[in-house]
Amino acid sequence: MEIFTQANVTFILTGFLKTLEISALAIVFSIILGTVLAMVKQYCTGKLSIFKWIVSAYIELFRCTPNLLWILFIYFTVKGNDVFISVLAFTIFTSAVIAEIVRGGFNSIPKSQFEAAQSQGFGFFQSMRLIILPQTFKTIIPALFSQCTTVIKDSSYLAGINVAEFMFSAKVVMGYTSNLDQVLLLYGFVFLLYFVLNFGISLIVRAYQRRVVAA
């Protein structure tokens, strides 16, 4: 039996699109939440330092436990459609990782930048938005992109909770054949698409780094 029929290929590619959709949404939300967390951890001092400790605990908790645990946890506790559950699970986990990346970026910005902004009459949020964050993101773009590949790769964990993403769809199709060659072909196809996507991203990062070094 031929496994690469039009229906099967369309089915698998629909799964691939779902992988892209979930990863893209999760990354956008994680960057937003991660930046907020990093700002709290970096700048909430004095009376506000209780928030700093909460965020530190949050970051350590998610850094020290597996992604799959939180996928299963959210799947068990939250009701909703599969994209919502997946994006939520990945956002709470990935935002902790991104918070540490952003904080590393903050540390690379000289303190004088912040002081200069304040002395010019910028408020905290203005100096953040106009002075600190643009410089921070410029330095952390490579790390953020490699986190993107991590999210795309880890989204295949979602096959474990039967979200119809790429790996899951491929597995469903594999269920229809017992021919080893066909199974290997399908795995080749799955590996190839993941590889092209992630390798493409890493090529972009390398080109960016070369440009930054050259500039």
Place this chain on the structure above:
Amino acid sequence: MLDGLLDPRRWEITLSSMEPFWDGFFFTLQVVVAGLAISLVLGTILGIFSTTRSRILRAISRVYVEFFQNTPLPVQVFFYYMAGPRVLQAILNTPSPVRISSFVIGAVGVGLYHAAYISEVIRTGIEAVPRGQMEAALSQGFSRVQAYGYIILPQTFKVILPPLCNQALNLVKNTSVLALIAGGDLMYNADNFVSTYGYLQGYIMACVLYFIICFPLALLVQYLEKRSKRKPRAKVIPGITTDAAKEA
């Protein structure tokens, strides 16, 4: 959800059926040790390959690293689990598919995957020490072994230890991939508990147990990172070194 979470009876039941959790915990630890051994050995070999002059060895290392870094670990593990037995059957020409234990799948799975990352760590470590360091050491009368022991390796370790421990941390977390293929690890047993009893406590216990393994590693990474940023200081010998040397 909160009612069930605070229900003391549920906690009692969970705490009285901790056996599968500990089984999974120790199984996970075994997979971690074996996976770490595989990835360190293979990663070091590949890392050295990528710094040699031979084009073929460099290409082997490059292709390996790019493949394993750019494809998902769960897909690799599904592959070993679903296709592995029959591929081995075809290769070894046995009458029936070769059974692969989940321990082997886990150790080989995370081992091969993290070898790619460790190879990159080793490569940057080797490249971080300029060639001139060895030449300078030899010119000062160090033997080659002494030069490695006193000059080269301390500098290499300083660079590679923090990311190496970080990889160990990620490796521990990634062993949870075994839960996807009914591997009997901590995550799988915890998930089993939750689907049997319907208590969220199972995930919380798993969370605590993973944290027990990973948090010391995370602290170690932080400590090593801080230490690697410290600049080397000349030993202060009163009366001989000046204050300026102390400052620098």
